[in-house]
Amino acid sequence: MSTGRKFADAGRFLISGSGTVYLVLIAIFAVIFVNNAGFFEAGNLLLFVKKAAPLLILAVGQYFVIVAGEFDLSVGSLVGAQVVLAALLIDGEEARTWPVILLMLAIGAGVGLVNGLITTLLKVPSIITTLGMMLVLFGAIRLLTGGAPTGKLSDGFRVLGNKGIIIESVGVVPWALFIVIAVGVGAVFLMRSSFGRTLVAVGDNEKAAGFAGTRVWWVRTAAFVLSGLSATVAGILVGGYAGLTSQVGDGMEFVAITAVVLGGVVLGGGRGAVLAAMAGALTVESLFTLFTQLEVSSTLRPTAQGLIIIAAVAYASRERSRRHTPHLSTKPAEPNGHHPDRVLKESR
Amino acid sequence: MTAAVREASKASGPPPGTRRSGPRFHIGTTALVYGALVAILAVGAVLVAADGKNLFSTGNIVDMLTRSSLLGFIAIGQTMVILCRSLDLSVGYVMAACSLIAALVMNGSEANVPLGIAAALGAAAAVGLVNGLVITKLKVNAFIATLGTGLILKGWLDTEFAGPAGKVATSFQQFGYTRISLVPLSTVVMLLLAVAGVLYLRKTRAGHHIYAVGGDTDVARLSGIRTDRTVITAHILCAVAAGVAGLLIAARFGTGSALVYDYGLDLESIAAVVLGGTYLMGGRGGIAGTVAGVMILAVLDTVFNILEVNPFYKDVLRGAIIVVAVAIYARRQLSARPSRIRFAAGGAS
Numbered sequence: 143m144s145t146g147r148k149f150a151d152a153g154r155f156l157i158s159g160s161g162t163v164y165l166v167l168i169a170i171f172a173v174i175f176v177n178n179a180g181f182f183e184a185g186n187l188l189l190f191v192k193k194a195a196p197l198l199i200l201a202v203g204q205y206f207v208i209v210a211g212e213f214d215l216s217v218g219s220l221v222g223a224q225v226v227l228a229a230l231l232i233d234g235e236e237a238r239t240w241p242v243i244l245l246m247l248a249i250g251a252g253v254g255l256v257n258g259l260i261t262t263l264l265k266v267p268s269i270i271t272t273l274g275m276m277l278v279l280f281g282a283i284r285l286l287t288g289g290a291p292t293g294k295l296s297d298g299f300r301v302l303g304n305k306g307i308i309i310e311s312v313g314v315v316p317w318a319l320f321i322v323i324a325v326g327v328g329a330v331f332l333m334r335s336s337f338g339r340t341l342v343a344v345g346d347n348e349k350a351a352g353f354a355g356t357r358v359w360w361v362r363t364a365a366f367v368l369s370g371l372s373a374t375v376a377g378i379l380v381g382g383y384a385g386l387t388s389q390v391g392d393g394m395e396f397v398a399i400t401a402v403v404l405g406g407v408v409l410g411g412g413r414g415a416v417l418a419a420m421a422g423a424l425t426v427e428s429l430f431t432l433f434t435q436l437e438v439s440s441t442l443r444p445t446a447q448g449l450i451i452i453a454a455v456a457y458a459s460r461e462r463s464r465r466h467t468p469h470l471s472t473k474p475a476e477p478n479g480h481h482p483d484r485v486l487k488e489s490r
Numbered sequence: 491m492t493a494a495v496r497e498a499s500k501a502s503g504p505p506p507g508t509r510r511s512g513p514r515f516h517i518g519t520t521a522l523v524y525g526a527l528v529a530i531l532a533v534g535a536v537l538v539a540a541d542g543k544n545l546f547s548t549g550n551i552v553d554m555l556t557r558s559s560l561l562g563f564i565a566i567g568q569t570m571v572i573l574c575r576s577l578d579l580s581v582g583y584v585m586a587a588c589s590l591i592a593a594l595v596m597n598g599s600e601a602n603v604p605l606g607i608a609a610a611l612g613a614a615a616a617v618g619l620v621n622g623l624v625i626t627k628l629k630v631n632a633f634i635a636t637l638g639t640g641l642i643l644k645g646w647l648d649t650e651f652a653g654p655a656g657k658v659a660t661s662f663q664q665f666g667y668t669r670i671s672l673v674p675l676s677t678v679v680m681l682l683l684a685v686a687g688v689l690y691l692r693k694t695r696a697g698h699h700i701y702a703v704g705g706d707t708d709v710a711r712l713s714g715i716r717t718d719r720t721v722i723t724a725h726i727l728c729a730v731a732a733g734v735a736g737l738l739i740a741a742r743f744g745t746g747s748a749l750v751y752d753y754g755l756d757l758e759s760i761a762a763v764v765l766g767g768t769y770l771m772g773g774r775g776g777i778a779g780t781v782a783g784v785m786i787l788a789v790l791d792t793v794f795n796i797l798e799v800n801p802f803y804k805d806v807l808r809g810a811i812i813v814v815a816v817a818i819y820a821r822r823q824l825s826a827r828p829s830r831i832r833f834a835a836g837g838a839s
Contacts, residue, residue, distance in 0.1 A: 264820060
């Protein structure tokens with residue numbers, strides 16, 4: 143493939159539905175750079191990563207659920223519940239750190255399993271299932287602590303979200319960065335495995351996937367379990383980064399869904415890439431950073447946020463419909479190695 | 491909205507709104523919902539009686555009905571959009587904005603009452619129009635579109651109104667406090683709006699279009715329905731209903747308040763609609779069921795309050811009840827399926 147073709151391909155990808163997010167991300171970083179070049183010093187960037195890490199991980203979990211055609215509204219309160227529970231159980235004792243983290247992972251997987259089974263086996267729409275779970279978790283955790291969070295997170299617990307290892311010439315590289323990279327690489331491999339393909343297929347056309355031999359209920363349930371696990375990891379990072387407050391996790395489910403959708407993942411399932419979802423999360427976080435730099439009054443931020451989501455999603459869906467009309471009359475699908483989802487979608 | 495949903499609605503037979511299957515289904519589910527309401531009232535009454543109190547005392551009945559009116563307005567509107575397979579997450583913000591607009595325009599003067607009401611409902615309709623246009627013309631998913639407009643409104647509200655603002659006319663406060671024997675005026679208005687909504691959905695062409703679009707947008711379009719216009723209309727009606735809720739807030743508080751968007755009525759209204767037996771993926775259900783769904787939530791709240799249940803325990807119970815109820819409806823819909831598919835096959839031969 144000639145260099146020119148490659149550039150043209152890259153260009154087409156960037157203005158395509160799921161490439162939009164990278165353009166937006168580059169644009170926001172460009173504005174940040176013009177405003178304050180100091181942001182791009184290693185130290186500041188690493189600080190930014192530490193702050194953005196929980197949302198990135200939450201976006202990965204939400205991606206699995208959304209691409210399979212469902213929603214998970216319970217992640218915000220799950221993050222909050224996990225942090226409060228961890229503080230209650232650890233209560234400042236170092237020795238309890240790891241057992242509690244294991245327990246948290248088990249709880250996260252359990253919550254995901256319950257969400258998944260209620261949604262798939264009892265046929266309750268996932269919005270309602272996870273809304274119910276959100277209420278249950280919210281109430282349960284406050285019931286347990288009597289309203290105000292009690293206990294204390296151990297220093298060992300907070301290391302993951304707050305500290306890093308010192309690397310020569312770069313400075314302190316936060317653990318959160320390694321965790322994000324690990325989760326990201328894991329997610330990409332998972333989406334390329336047969337499980338990932340099945341997940342997308344289920345989201346695209348549940349019936350066809352069922353006829354092809356997929357156990358639809360199990361694949362969707364697994365997506366919810368992954369979401370619960372990622373909310374747990376996000377909770378560990380948030381707890382480390384921000385410490386214990388009663389508002390931990392508030393409203394995070396909507397930010398995570400926004401991030402995933404901003405990444406070009408289509409609500410309703412079957413379309414979108416996990417890396418783009420992570421880029422969406424990074425975009426949301428960099429947007430917040432930009433607002434801080436531009437000294438946008440904090441009360442006006444939601445307005446800007448709302449306008450940007452609508453604009454980005456409208457642009458992506460316009461590109462999608464424009465790109466697809468010609469294919470109806472011409473040859474079915476171009477071989478397109480670098481973008482598996484597209485092939486899947488077009489061969490429908 | 492999704493491939494899965496399309497499949498689901500195809501599998502469940504002819505789109506409702508067609509005379510044959512539609513009304514029969516409504517009656518079934520709606521009856522079930524009212525049955526659940528009666529059951530919950532009975533259980534609640536027994537529990538309250540065991541505590542040595544009376545659930546049906548004047549105070550408690552008024553409390554239940556008062557609670558139901560605010561959520562009722564929003565849930566009636568939400569039913570309209572959910573029926574055409576859309577969703578509105580901006581209702582809480584519309585409600586807050588309308589309470590402020592009404593209070594500011596009235597500014598305590600009796601002469602401005604009609605103007606205040608008109609301004610508030612007009613603004614609400616404008617937001618609904620924007621929601622509808624963004625969803626249909628820009629093809630933004632309803633979840634994101636209404637979340638977005640909600641955020642835009644939130645930014646405006648937070649920036650302009652730090653505290654309560656404006657003052658409604660004294661006569662307008664009657665809307666919030668008057669009672670006709672046991673029934674608060676606001677509940678009467680809510681029920682009238684519900685009746686109007688039921689008639690609109692069942693008796694008018696536009697109402698049937700809402701069911702058709704929710705059942706299957708493509709089939710509706712091929713049948714000559716202007717689907718975009720239907721969705722936009724539903725969103726305008728939903729926003730106006732939220733605007734009426736805002737008027738009620740203004741009447742009760744005597745002033746406009748931005749903070750009421752924090753009540754969580756957006757998700758709660760969706761829960762009430764689904765609790766009322768309306769199918770979240772559109773095309774099936776109705777406002778009569780929604781009113782029962784709202785009443786169920788109101789009764790639960792009142793019973794919990796009388797029994798002095800820990801408020802956090804209330805959340806747990808409420809979440810569990812919503813999920814269980816919807817699971818039961820889903821079961822019914824599943825068992826209703828085979829007979830209808832067989833019927834369709836028989837009709838084709």
